Amino acid sequence: KYLQEDGVSEDCKKLLSTLPKEKGWIGSYIYNYQGFWTSPRLIQGVIACQQQFQAQNSDIILVTTPKSGTTWLKALLFSLVNRKKYPIFEQNHPLLVKNPHDLVPFLELKLYVDGQVPDFSSFTPPRIMSTHLPYDSLPKSVQDSRTKLVYLCRNPRDTFISMWHFTNNLRLDYIDTNSIEEMFDHFCKGVSLYGPFWNHVLDYWGKRIEKPKKVIFLMYEEIKEKPTIQLKRLAEFLEFPFSIEEENCGVIDEILRMCSFDNLSNLDVNINGKLSTGEETKMFFRRGEVGDWKHYFTLEMREKLNHIIKQKFHGSGLNF
Numbered sequence: 001k002y003l004q005e006d007g008v009s010e011d012c013k014k015l016l017s018t019l020p021k022e023k024g025w026i027g028s029y030i031y032n033y034q035g036f037w038t039s040p041r042l043i044q045g046v047i048a049c050q051q052q053f054q055a056q057n058s059d060i061i062l063v064t065t066p067k068s069g070t071t072w073l074k075a076l077l078f079s080l081v082n083r084k085k086y087p088i089f090e091q092n093h094p095l096l097v098k099n100p101h102d103l104v105p106f107l108e109l110k111l112y113v114d115g116q117v118p119d120f121s122s123f124t125p126p127r128i129m130s131t132h133l134p135y136d137s138l139p140k141s142v143q144d145s146r147t148k149l150v151y152l153c154r155n156p157r158d159t160f161i162s163m164w165h166f167t168n169n170l171r172l173d174y175i176d177t178n179s180i181e182e183m184f185d186h187f188c189k190g191v192s193l194y195g196p197f198w199n200h201v202l203d204y205w206g207k208r209i210e211k212p213k214k215v216i217f218l219m220y221e222e223i224k225e226k227p228t229i230q231l232k233r234l235a236e237f238l239e240f241p242f243s244i245e246e247e248n249c250g251v252i253d254e255i256l257r258m259c260s261f262d263n264l265s266n267l268d269v270n271i272n273g274k275l276s277t278g279e280e281t282k283m284f285f286r287r288g289e290v291g292d293w294k295h296y297f298t299l300e301m302r303e304k305l306n307h308i309i310k311q312k313f314h315g316s317g318l319n320f
């Protein structure tokens with residue numbers, strides 16, 4: 001689906017012909033639009049949502065670099081924000097029967113994909129949605145409203161390995177796979193999905209200082225290490241803090257258990273299911289660990305990425 005240019009409109013094809021392009025991670029090519037790299041079919045969705053999406057002050061939008069743990073954060077956000085409507089201890093919780101991507105839809109990848117007009121009638125506030133867009137490419141109304149942005153990033157080494165596996169899985173049914181060496185060079189040049197990775201991360205890292213009420217910056221590794229602290233921090237930022245009673249009743253622990261890799265990846269919906277957009281749900285659960293990159297990187301790859309990370313994040317206060 002994300003692959004070729006077949007499905008895109010004539011206008012979009014015209015636009016594509018003017019954009020820089022490189023060999024794709026999933027399809028034949030990846031294009032640079034507004035400074036970030038993305039697949040041809042998604043550019044249509046990006047333009048449609050930039051032109052049409054009307055944000056509400058109560059909206060919550062999860063922004064991530066692809067493969068940084070979006071599925072996990074969608075589950076956490078959904079269960080956190082909807083815990084009155086869907087009590088976390090109940091047997092019929094939506095997360096038990098639906099994949100997080102179907103509960104928290106992407107703007108450009110789902111709601112506006114192919115330039116379609118979404119129906120928001122079934123959404124009740126606060127609406128929770130997600131995107132991979134850099135800040136300046138977000139719809140104007142998102143930037144100008146009091147919409148909250150929850151940003152998630154992950155160590156670039158693990159993000160790269162996860163992206164390489166994921167995109168090769170998507171390619172498998174159609175074409176050959178991409179070698180790790182080739183895609184590593186691409187990643188290092190900044191040519192990754194919604195990359196350059198460093199630009200994406202630094203963009204929101206800066207925004208969290210500029211707009212502390214609007215942007216919270218979360219890291220995959222920090223949530224893994226101190227899940228309770230990070231979930232409480234998120235709840236407070238969203239103005240849905242946990243009460244003492246909730247804490248005492250184990251609501252936080254139960255949300256974390258429900259959304260854990262072990263629990264979600266063993267549910268039937270995430271083993272045998274498909275998303276409403278067609279992808280197999282099991283693709284979003286691979287290992288879910290910190291440091292898996294160590295099983296793949298050569299010494300040369302380590303040194304090259306270390307050097308780039310040092311250079312790109314120098315003086316930012318961000319350490320990977």
Ligand code: A3P
Nearest residue numbers: 067068069070071072162260261285286287288
């Ligand atoms: P790995 O490929 O390293 O295993 P995204 O959701 O942004 O597409 O990111 C996918 C990555 O998050 C995959 O990483 C996946 O295994 C991991 N993941 C999915 N669900 C998770 C969960 N509940 N907890 C921790 N990691 C999870």
